[in-house]
Amino acid sequence: MEPAKSVKNALLLVNLGTPDQADAESVRRYLAEFLMDPRVVAIPRFIWSPLLNRVILPKRCAPVAEKYASIWMDGGSPLKVLSEALTAKIAQRLSDTRVALAMRYGSNNMDTTIARLYDEGVRAFTVLPLYPQYSTTTTASVEDRIHALAPRFADAQFKIIADYHDHPAWVQAVADQLRAHHRAHGRADKLMFSFHGIPAALVRKGDPYATHCEAGTRKIARAAGLQRDDITLTYQSRFGRAKWLEPFTVTTLEEWGRAGVKTVDVICPGFAVDCLETLEEIADTNAEIFKQAGGERLNYIPCLNDSDAHADALVQIAREAQP
Numbered sequence: 392m393e394p395a396k397s398v399k400n401a402l403l404l405v406n407l408g409t410p411d412q413a414d415a416e417s418v419r420r421y422l423a424e425f426l427m428d429p430r431v432v433a434i435p436r437f438i439w440s441p442l443l444n445r446v447i448l449p450k451r452c453a454p455v456a457e458k459y460a461s462i463w464m465d466g467g468s469p470l471k472v473l474s475e476a477l478t479a480k481i482a483q484r485l486s487d488t489r490v491a492l493a494m495r496y497g498s499n500n501m502d503t504t505i506a507r508l509y510d511e512g513v514r515a516f517t518v519l520p521l522y523p524q525y526s527t528t529t530t531a532s533v534e535d536r537i538h539a540l541a542p543r544f545a546d547a548q549f550k551i552i553a554d555y556h557d558h559p560a561w562v563q564a565v566a567d568q569l570r571a572h573h574r575a576h577g578r579a580d581k582l583m584f585s586f587h588g589i590p591a592a593l594v595r596k597g598d599p600y601a602t603h604c605e606a607g608t609r610k611i612a613r614a615a616g617l618q619r620d621d622i623t624l625t626y627q628s629r630f631g632r633a634k635w636l637e638p639f640t641v642t643t644l645e646e647w648g649r650a651g652v653k654t655v656d657v658i659c660p661g662f663a664v665d666c667l668e669t670l671e672e673i674a675d676t677n678a679e680i681f682k683q684a685g686g687e688r689l690n691y692i693p694c695l696n697d698s699d700a701h702a703d704a705l706v707q708i709a710r711e712a713q714p
């Protein structure tokens with residue numbers, strides 16, 4: 392897999408980033424960088440910095456580290472292990488392109504990865520943030536970093552793929568994943584599409600994220616042979632006290648459990664690969680909350696991860712965008 396010196400094109404996959412280890416200090420380092428990004432938390436720095444460093448992080452890091460520990464894989468955090476596996480699958484399919492993975496926050500960051508690729512001779516970068524739906528909180532932060540770095544590599548070109556929430560290849564891959572689950576396990580009483588939430592105020596200011604979640608859900612439903620009404624779209628992983636997009640995943644599950652719903656299928660099409668927010672929050676904590684409320688079983692349908700269908704879809708998306 393060593394690149395030939397002559398390879399000038401790179402496909403750079405970018406994911407969020409994740410702690411290096413499942414301990415409080417590693418989680419603190421990661422969250423301190425992530426949550427200081429003004430795209431993620433827009434509170435003025437002179438208020439947010441002391442609040443984050445003196446109040447939030449000291450309280451949050453140990454319990455969050457325990458959550459990471461409960462899902463940790465042999466090679467590290469699932470987000471890292473699965474993103475790397477996906478990158479390797481894509482690399483196998485693109486022999487004429489240098490394929491690499493970088494993280495927006497934490498280790499293996501965009502700065503070092505882009506500098507390394509540039510030193511290897513790459514002059515045309517296709518940047519694919521692993522966020523199917525565009526958001527100012529995620530995709531725009533990757534764009535910010537590219538715009539900040541680009542002047543350092545003045546003879547290189549950067550092309551950023553803004554989103555792929557309605558790309559037919561990705562839509563079909565998610566629909567097939569859903570149908571395969573239904574074929575193997577039958578259909579539950581309810582089907583939930585759970586997306587990571589964002590503050591509602593951002594959507595009012597024009598963030599297209601909620602529109603992308605809704606439009607993608609419609610397309611996936613159609614491709615899977617379902618009606619849109621067969622699916623309940625919810626938002627998970629609320630952070631902080633501001634109003635976030637609703638309905639909330641966890642509240643909906645509690646209501647369903649209390650109302651006598653016995654089984655639920657949950658899929659999370661906003662996450663390219665499984666991570667803390669799917670494996671711990673949905674498949675573990677929220678499944679338990681659903682049962683406590685009266686439900687019998689929550690079936691978590693995994694992300695596309697390093698499946699052939701996912702790699703094929705992202706290769707097609709990248710090829711169409713390449714200069």
Ligand SMILES: C=CC1=C(C)c2cc3[nH]c(cc4nc(cc5[nH]c(cc1n2)c(C)c5CCC(=O)O)C(CCC(=O)O)=C4C)c(C)c3C=C
Nearest residue numbers: 407408409431455470526528529587589630661666667668
């Ligand atoms: C998939 C898209 C994501 C959006 C949109 C998003 C917005 C967003 N997130 C936070 C705060 C946190 N997110 C955390 C974890 C996390 N978030 C995403 C993705 C999106 N976030 C992923 C893939 C992960 C998992 C990372 C992993 O290592 O597995 C966390 C960390 C965990 C915790 O402390 O609870 C925080 C914090 C905000 C504030 C936000 C939008 C404003």
Ligand SMILES: [Fe+2]
Nearest residue numbers: 587628630668
């Ligand atoms: Fe998040």
Ligand SMILES: [Fe+2]
Nearest residue numbers: 628629668672
């Ligand atoms: Fe969370």
